[in-house]
Amino acid sequence: MDTLLANQSGHPRCCIAGGGPAGMVLGLLLARAGVPVVVLEKHLDFLRDFRGDTVHPSTLEILHELGLLDAFLQRPHDRIEELRATIEGRSIPVADFSHLPLHSKFLVLMPQWEFLDFMCDEARRYPGFELWTDAEAIGLLQDKGRVNGVKVRRGRWAGQPQDVELHASLVVAADGRHSALRDAAALPHISYGAPIDVLWMRIPKKPGDPEATAGHVAGGHFLVTLNRGDYWQCAFVIPKGGHADLQGRGIVAFHAEIARIAPFLATRLLSALPDWDAVKLLEVTVDRLESWSCPGLLCIGDAAHAMSPVGGVGINLAVQDAVAAANLLAAALAGAASDKEIDTLLPQLQRRREWPVRVTQAAQRLVQDRVLVPVLSGKGPAATGRVPWPLRMLARWPMLRRLPARAVGMGVRPEHVQSPRA
Numbered sequence: 001m002d003t004l005l006a007n008q009s010g011h012p013r014c015c016i017a018g019g020g021p022a023g024m025v026l027g028l029l030l031a032r033a034g035v036p037v038v039v040l041e042k043h044l045d046f047l048r049d050f051r052g053d054t055v056h057p058s059t060l061e062i063l064h065e066l067g068l069l070d071a072f073l074q075r076p077h078d079r080i081e082e083l084r085a086t087i088e089g090r091s092i093p094v095a096d097f098s099h100l101p102l103h104s105k106f107l108v109l110m111p112q113w114e115f116l117d118f119m120c121d122e123a124r125r126y127p128g129f130e131l132w133t134d135a136e137a138i139g140l141l142q143d144k145g146r147v148n149g150v151k152v153r154r155g156r157w158a159g160q161p162q163d164v165e166l167h168a169s170l171v172v173a174a175d176g177r178h179s180a181l182r183d184a185a186a187l188p189h190i191s192y193g194a195p196i197d198v199l200w201m202r203i204p205k206k207p208g209d210p211e212a213t214a215g216h217v218a219g220g221h222f223l224v225t226l227n228r229g230d231y232w233q234c235a236f237v238i239p240k241g242g243h244a245d246l247q248g249r250g251i252v253a254f255h256a257e258i259a260r261i262a263p264f265l266a267t268r269l270l271s272a273l274p275d276w277d278a279v280k281l282l283e284v285t286v287d288r289l290e291s292w293s294c295p296g297l298l299c300i301g302d303a304a305h306a307m308s309p310v311g312g313v314g315i316n317l318a319v320q321d322a323v324a325a326a327n328l329l330a331a332a333l334a335g336a337a338s339d340k341e342i343d344t345l346l347p348q349l350q351r352r353r354e355w356p357v358r359v360t361q362a363a364q365r366l367v368q369d370r371v372l373v374p375v376l377s378g379k380g381p382a383a384t385g386r387v388p389w390p391l392r393m394l395a396r397w398p399m400l401r402r403l404p405a406r407a408v409g410m411g412v413r414p415e416h417v418q419s420p421r422a
């Protein structure tokens with residue numbers, strides 16, 4: 001595990017905290033450019049359910065630019081060329097990806113552990129890459145006001161915790177929306193709150209089920225069913241703070257609510273969700289750091305800007321941050337750039353990526369407030385079974401479906417790989 005540290009000057013050039021989409025993609029790109037890099041992941045593996053499954057056409061384009069797309073598409077996945085919404089049983093086309101000006105004119109649904117495992121396999125081809133699992137970043141090391149490393153707790157899951165210090169020219173916080181490192185650096189953030197939370201659960205599939213991943217609206221509820229091969233990964237949207245109330249009504253009442261939205265699931269709910277242990281609460285937050293960096297430290301992905309699940313775009317934004325960070329920093333980190341030279345580059349990432357994040361978060365908050373809250377409170381056309389006028393227009397004019405496809409599939413200011421290959 002520690003070959004890099006033993007072989008070289010004792011420390012990696014860059015230390016990335018967080019083995020999620022942002023951290024793994026940046027780790028791969030830096031290692032590809034010849035930068036010695038250590039990625040710290042606090043868990044033992046990538047096998048966690050609640051990460052989101054969408055890989056967007058713009059992320060697939062990045063993989064194409066890296067020459068990895070064909071190999072990536074060998075992993076188990078589901079392709080979506082069209083997104084549909086189901087309102088009281090009526091299926092309405094919303095977005096058509098087949099006209100995007102990209103190599104992949106579709107969105108991929110792939111369990112995120114497959115995506116991360118693929119990135120890790122590719123990164124390991126480069127000698128400068130190391131992934132430390134069971135390694136939690138618990139604090140920052142500083143010298144004369146500059147971050148110059150991370151305090152790491154290793155072996156917690158193995159039952160033998162040991163704290164070590166890892167020094168690096170640059171520390172990247174890619175440790176998600178509860179980032180320990182951004183807190184340790186006391187970087188102030190703007191919190192927008194969120195009016196929703198999500199309940200996350202698995203329900204087995206049966207022959208005769210619809211095939212497609214879909215969003216269902218009925219009876220004042222909203223449910224997304226993600227096709228994961230032999231089971232449905234389900235996301236049930238609830239009003240913020242509504243979890244205790246729902247639990248108070250009992251699991252059988254919850255079954256009835258799901259059966260009302262997606263009747264095809266009704267007969268298997270008792271065995272799939274016998275009690276509340278089978279239902280995970282995922283808290284939704286939307287926030288953004290005022291400053292994404294300080295000397296020696298850069299924040300990317302959800303650590304810099306926690307995204308709502310609306311539109312399923314958070315992974316894509318995290319990947320775009322990673323690509324932009326590598327474009328900005330890889331040559332300097334691979335070369336002999338001084339700490340001071342690296343520090344002068346760091347604010348440029350925020351200047352490039354903040355605008356796409358602001359636009360996307362504004363759109364997510366609009367959908368949360370104008371679509372989801374009215375549905376959940378039983379108000380508005382969708383809640384009463386009527387199809388809202390924007391959806392009626394999309395259903396009527398196929399050309400219009402290219403707009404949401406572009407917004408979701410490509411996002412704002414898509415990045416391209418410019419970082420070098422050593």
Ligand SMILES: Cc1cc2nc3c(=O)[nH]c(=O)nc-3n(C[C@H](O)[C@H](O)[C@H](O)COP(=O)(O)OP(=O)(O)OC[C@H]3O[C@@H](n4cnc5c(N)ncnc54)[C@H](O)[C@@H]3O)c2cc1C
Pocket residue numbers: 017018019020021022023040041042043050051052053054135136137138174175176177178179180181198282283284285300301302303306307308309311312313314315316318
């Ligand atoms: C309910 C819900 C559903 C969502 N669904 C989708 C979706 O379908 N599609 C989509 O695109 N986006 C979705 N999102 C948003 C998406 O999950 C995030 O925007 C995206 O995962 C951000 O990637 P990241 O790499 O920045 O952070 P994360 O994915 O959160 O990864 C952070 C990583 O760092 C590790 N870590 C945390 N702390 C430490 C530490 N101290 N030391 C070391 N490692 C640490 C974590 O274990 C994790 O592996 C959803 C969000 C929510 C809340």
